[in-house]
Amino acid sequence: MIQNFKVHSEEDFFDNGEEEVLNFYKMSRKLKQDTHNIYARLQSIKEDSNFVSYVFKIYSLVPKFANLRCGLWYHHSFDSTCYFKSTDGHSYHWQFSLNRLNLHVLKTALKKECLMIVDSTRKGKLFPDSFSKTIPIWCCVMNKVLSYLKFGEKKSNLKLPTWVHDTEKIQIEERLESWVDFVLNSGLDLKEFIEMYTKPLQCVWISRRTELENTSKFSLEGLDFIPIILVSASDPDHPIKTTSWVYIQGAGDDHDIELSRGKCVFLIDSKKHKRGLEEVLGEILYFIEQELEKEMNVYVLGRTGKNEEIVVGLAAMCSLFDSDNNFEKNKQNRDYTRQHLCDKQMIRKKLMYIQSFINDASPSRSMMKSLNRHLLS
Numbered sequence: 230m231i232q233n234f235k236v237h238s239e240e241d242f243f244d245n246g247e248e249e250v251l252n253f254y255k256m257s258r259k260l261k262q263d264t265h266n267i268y269a270r271l272q273s274i275k276e277d278s279n280f281v282s283y284v285f286k287i288y289s290l291v292p293k294f295a296n297l298r299c300g301l302w303y304h305h306s307f308d309s310t311c312y313f314k315s316t317d318g319h320s321y322h323w324q325f326s327l328n329r330l331n332l333h334v335l336k337t338a339l340k341k342e343c344l345m346i347v348d349s350t351r352k353g354k355l356f357p358d359s360f361s362k363t364i365p366i367w368c369c370v371m372n373k374v375l376s377y378l379k380f381g382e383k384k385s386n387l388k389l390p391t392w393v394h395d396t397e398k399i400q401i402e403e404r405l406e407s408w409v410d411f412v413l414n415s416g417l418d419l420k421e422f423i424e425m426y427t428k429p430l431q432c433v434w435i436s437r438r439t440e441l442e443n444t445s446k447f448s449l450e451g452l453d454f455i456p457i458i459l460v461s462a463s464d465p466d467h468p469i470k471t472t473s474w475v476y477i478q479g480a481g482d483d484h485d486i487e488l489s490r491g492k493c494v495f496l497i498d499s500k501k502h503k504r505g506l507e508e509v510l511g512e513i514l515y516f517i518e519q520e521l522e523k524e525m526n527v528y529v530l531g532r533t534g535k536n537e538e539i540v541v542g543l544a545a546m547c548s549l550f551d552s553d554n555n556f557e558k559n560k561q562n563r564d565y566t567r568q569h570l571c572d573k574q575m576i577r578k579k580l581m582y583i584q585s586f587i588n589d590a591s592p593s594r595s596m597m598k599s600l601n602r603h604l605l606s
Contacts, residue, residue, distance in 0.1 A: 273480040277462040296348040299481030318362030339425035507599035
């Protein structure tokens, strides 16, 4: 059995069963049967993450936080994480918890005079409740607390987005003073925050409907508040059906997606590259090698389970695995195999090994040519 580098049936992918089966085809058929499958979820996250990356470029100097849990899916590099619960902002169930004060967020915002938080939401909403109410409430409460401790007055107004009804806003405002007193009487040491506090925190909302062209020269100059930029990765206007998968809004906020954490999932989608898989195969193999060195399981997902996925698995086995089809842990041995031992005979032998598990594994001729050029040139 191949160690570490495996593709399982859907049951094995989500259950840590004792028996692991290498079955690309069965898994792919399972995925196609369910429009809300792991492939569609990951593709949806990939599309949403492109938007987040675009926003990050515009606000390149702003500290960036992922709101747990699903915010982490939308970019590979965050400065930190935070935890603002949507349930704390649910209509008529508003809460302010000392367990979720997120003081590290407050410290960064006051120090840098700006901060960005990324999250997503399910179908039917433009922003999650954590962005519509939880964080605006947090900003207002912390403003009042710090203003009182520094200037002797609880000076701050609740600023909610326009889509929150005035009736709800009034009822939230009625609870603000009790939440402020709750923090003031908690015994928290806020001295360092008091010293840094010069102007209030205020939310700014960015979504797929936001006109970003006019913000290409973002500057903090002249602002009389500290912007807490809330970026919703979700696209409520996305056409649901694409050519081969269904867009799922807020796919990162999903139980099945969470189950894949701790397992490295690699999506194969080479159509955007002029030379297809060949253009990115080196990068893919480097990525797989890094994950296998960390003793991660690597899962390669594609459309059919018979073509590109097989070639990626074959390339990895020829480059990274020993003659017994186990991951070669010694890097010098891996390098020697790539440079001196890899030939057409090895490729055929490894392919036959894969086909012993997947009877209909049939990578196209063009795919095999790309593989040969990569491994043998």
